[in-house]
Amino acid sequence: MDRPDQVAADLSQAARERIAAIVARYPTRQSALMPSLWVVQDELGWVPPAAVAYLVETLGVTLARVHELLTFYTMFRTEPPARHVLQVCRNISCHIMGARAVIAHLEKRLGIRLGEKTPDGLFALEGVECLGACGQGPVLQLGKHYYENLTPKKADALLEGLRKGAPPRADTDRELEVGS
Amino acid sequence: MSAAACNILSARFGRADGHRLDVYEAEGGYRALRQVLGGMKPAEVVELVKGAGLRGRGGAGFPTGAKWSFVPSAAEDVYFFVNADESEPGTFKDRYLLDYDPHQTIEGAIISAYAVRAKLAFIYIRGEFGWLVDRVERAVTEAYSAGYLGRDILGSGYSLEMIVHKGAGAYICGEETGLINSVTGLKGQPSIKPPFPAVSGFLGRPTIVNNVETVAAVPWIVMHGAQAYRSYGTEKSPGTKLWSVSGPVRNPGVFEIPLGMPFADFFHGQLGGMQDGEEFKACIVGGSSVPVLTAAEIMACTLDYESLQEAGTMLGSGGMIIVPQRADMVELIKVLMHFYWDESCGQCTPCREGTGWLHRIASRLLKGEAVPADLELLEKVCNGMMGLTICPLADAAVMPMRSFLQRFRDEFAARIHETAAPEPVNRWARGE
Numbered sequence: 244m245d246r247p248d249q250v251a252a253d254l255s256q257a258a259r260e261r262i263a264a265i266v267a268r269y270p271t272r273q274s275a276l277m278p279s280l281w282v283v284q285d286e287l288g289w290v291p292p293a294a295v296a297y298l299v300e301t302l303g304v305t306l307a308r309v310h311e312l313l314t315f316y317t318m319f320r321t322e323p324p325a326r327h328v329l330q331v332c333r334n335i336s337c338h339i340m341g342a343r344a345v346i347a348h349l350e351k352r353l354g355i356r357l358g359e360k361t362p363d364g365l366f367a368l369e370g371v372e373c374l375g376a377c378g379q380g381p382v383l384q385l386g387k388h389y390y391e392n393l394t395p396k397k398a399d400a401l402l403e404g405l406r407k408g409a410p411p412r413a414d415t416d417r418e419l420e421v422g423s
Numbered sequence: 424m425s426a427a428a429c430n431i432l433s434a435r436f437g438r439a440d441g442h443r444l445d446v447y448e449a450e451g452g453y454r455a456l457r458q459v460l461g462g463m464k465p466a467e468v469v470e471l472v473k474g475a476g477l478r479g480r481g482g483a484g485f486p487t488g489a490k491w492s493f494v495p496s497a498a499e500d501v502y503f504f505v506n507a508d509e510s511e512p513g514t515f516k517d518r519y520l521l522d523y524d525p526h527q528t529i530e531g532a533i534i535s536a537y538a539v540r541a542k543l544a545f546i547y548i549r550g551e552f553g554w555l556v557d558r559v560e561r562a563v564t565e566a567y568s569a570g571y572l573g574r575d576i577l578g579s580g581y582s583l584e585m586i587v588h589k590g591a592g593a594y595i596c597g598e599e600t601g602l603i604n605s606v607t608g609l610k611g612q613p614s615i616k617p618p619f620p621a622v623s624g625f626l627g628r629p630t631i632v633n634n635v636e637t638v639a640a641v642p643w644i645v646m647h648g649a650q651a652y653r654s655y656g657t658e659k660s661p662g663t664k665l666w667s668v669s670g671p672v673r674n675p676g677v678f679e680i681p682l683g684m685p686f687a688d689f690f691h692g693q694l695g696g697m698q699d700g701e702e703f704k705a706c707i708v709g710g711s712s713v714p715v716l717t718a719a720e721i722m723a724c725t726l727d728y729e730s731l732q733e734a735g736t737m738l739g740s741g742g743m744i745i746v747p748q749r750a751d752m753v754e755l756i757k758v759l760m761h762f763y764w765d766e767s768c769g770q771c772t773p774c775r776e777g778t779g780w781l782h783r784i785a786s787r788l789l790k791g792e793a794v795p796a797d798l799e800l801l802e803k804v805c806n807g808m809m810g811l812t813i814c815p816l817a818d819a820a821v822m823p824m825r826s827f828l829q830r831f832r833d834e835f836a837a838r839i840h841e842t843a844a845p846e847p848v849n850r851w852a853r854g855e
Contacts, residue, residue, distance in 0.1 A: 268586060269586070270626060271607075271608070271626065273607060273608035273609075274606055274608045275608070276608040277588070277589075277591065277605065277606075277608055278588065278589065281550075304608070308608070308609075311609070311610050312591075312608070312609075312610065315593065315610040315611065316550070316590070316591035316592050316593050317591070317592035317593065318550045318551070318592035319591055319592075333758065334512045334711075334758060334759075334762055335512050335513065335707075335711055335744055335755055335758050335759055335762075336512065336513055336669035336670060336744055339669075339670055339671065339744070339746065339747065339750055339755075340669070340670070340671065371551075372510075372762050372765060372766065373511070373512040373513075373711075373762070374551050375509045375510065375515045375517075375518050375549065375551065376515055376518070377512065377513050377515050377667060377669035377675075377742065378515060378667060378668060378669045378675035378676045378677065379515075379675075380669060384551060386553065387553025387554050387556075387557070388553065388554055413554075415522075415554050416554065417439070418439055419439055419440075419442065420439045420440040420443065
């Protein structure tokens with residue numbers, strides 16, 4: 244059977260080794276579960292059922308425990324995500340600084356509402372709670388980085404860059420001096 | 424920057440090289456660790472931090488040295504956790520500490536772990552700070568390579584392992600027992616206290632959880648002494664504090680100032696006042712969970728634990744949200760109640776249901792569907808939540824709700840419609 248979750252569940256050898264290293268490092272197998280879920284999601288973009296089964300077997304935890312974590316923590320995904328998941332903070336500071344206008348603009352540009360995916364699977368737009376970037380709001384999270392002080396114009400540049408495969412540099416991806 | 428600004432914690436903020444180990448070392452980094460491991464007993468480090476009067480910077484303001492001293496002296500398998508879950512709306516200071524100066528927090532964590540005789544330390548970073556997890560992991564690896572972590576650190580006989588643990592999106596994991604349960608591999612639901620984690624925490628062993636900012640101050644205190652630390656701040660609130668400032672002020676951002684600075688000086692000095700065309704209406708001074716003050720009230724305060732408590736609010740995490748005149752207080756409280764409803768872990772009924780009620784009633788107000796009895800109902804729901812749950816998340820929702828109602832009642836009353844249908848009492852559906 245060519246079910247997408249089976250195809251996607253094919254964890255690389257490197258990922259399996261990372262999980263083994265986590266198990267060796269953490270004091271209990273149960274405590275290794277959350278970082279192992281991150282290894283899976285970092286590689287596959289979500290946590291498919293087959294990967295859950297792999298963790299149940301490898302860590303010796305119950306299936307219920309894994310589902311508890313997958314459903315309690317909002318960042319774990321149990322479905323394949325859109326290619327670019329745009330997560331806009333709508334908490335108090337970002338709200339004061341204009342998050343609603345940015346969200347409305349993104350909804351219009353993408354033709355979807357908050358919480359939806361574009362039909363081509365390219366974009367998803369999500370509202371999230373405080374991202375800890377309140378002094379730089381409105382803020383948008385994309386993968387491991389934040390785009391800050393968002394305006395409709397800056398949001399347009401981001402969408403255009405993502406469509407062309409060359410997004411503008413994220414604000415948290417700042418220039419660092421390399422160590423000697 | 425005014426003359427009152429200081430840099431015990433923020434010396435490398437804003438720099439492109441502050442994250443480098445060689446830069447940190449060249450500026451005196453890891454000397455405090457050498458000094459501690461070279462001749463101080465763990466109990467002496469505890470006494471030093473007690474003497475400095477350092478208080479927990481995560482929100483509760485509990486004396487750090489006293490917390491450390493609760494670890495039973497004969498205990499083995501002690502764990503030390505750095506809380507970098509920073510999720511309190513309005514707060515973004517720990518992010519600066521870890522981004523610009525990860526080694527300062529790592530050094531502070533090693534010294535703190537030594538003080539409580541821990542053999543394993545975790546730095547718990549909220550999952551949304553993806554780039555920071557990478558930054559801190561690299562710094563921890565560097566610290567291992569330099570011999571500051573691992574077996575027999577600097578030949579002292581003391582060994583410590585350190586793990587960077589990435590959260591996955593749950594505000595409640597910032598509560599220390601929720602954080603411990605999360606690292607255990609469970610839902611981040613808080614546990615009832617007592618037992619306190621210092622006696623029975625991670626895996627049932629003594630565990631100390633300290634905020635990033637608390638830990639980051641420790642190397643400076645070791646190098647300069649308790650008295651030098653006390654030369655900043657007030658008698659009961661010694662030292663410096665990082666304030667995360669958001670809202671339409673001229674200079675939002677993170678600022679380090681001595682505790683006890685008059686708000687008005689900070690506002691006009693560091694923050695540069697309001698942006699053009701904006702008027703100052705209200706201030707949520709310590710993160711979204713503390714009571715809101717009017718602009719006039721906060722202008723009369725000094726920024727320390729005691730004065731803010733006297734004014735009817737709390738210093739909290741130092742997440743200072745400046746609310747402009749144009750803001751609709753009903754809309755803001757609806758935004759906040761959505762947050763607490765969304766983040767309630769669900770184990771205590773007053774919080775799980777109460778946050779839903781508060782959010783629902785706030786939504787009704789906003790939509791013009793609220794009736795006169797709804798304001799009373801809001802207060803009733805608050806009374807049924809405050810102090811009645813395992814952790815303070817319910818209180819954290821009630822404090823803004825009550826204070827918004829008290830100080831901006833006109834705005835709420837203006838949303839009442841005499842003719843709207845009252846909410847059916849048996850409506851348990853959650854959300855909007």
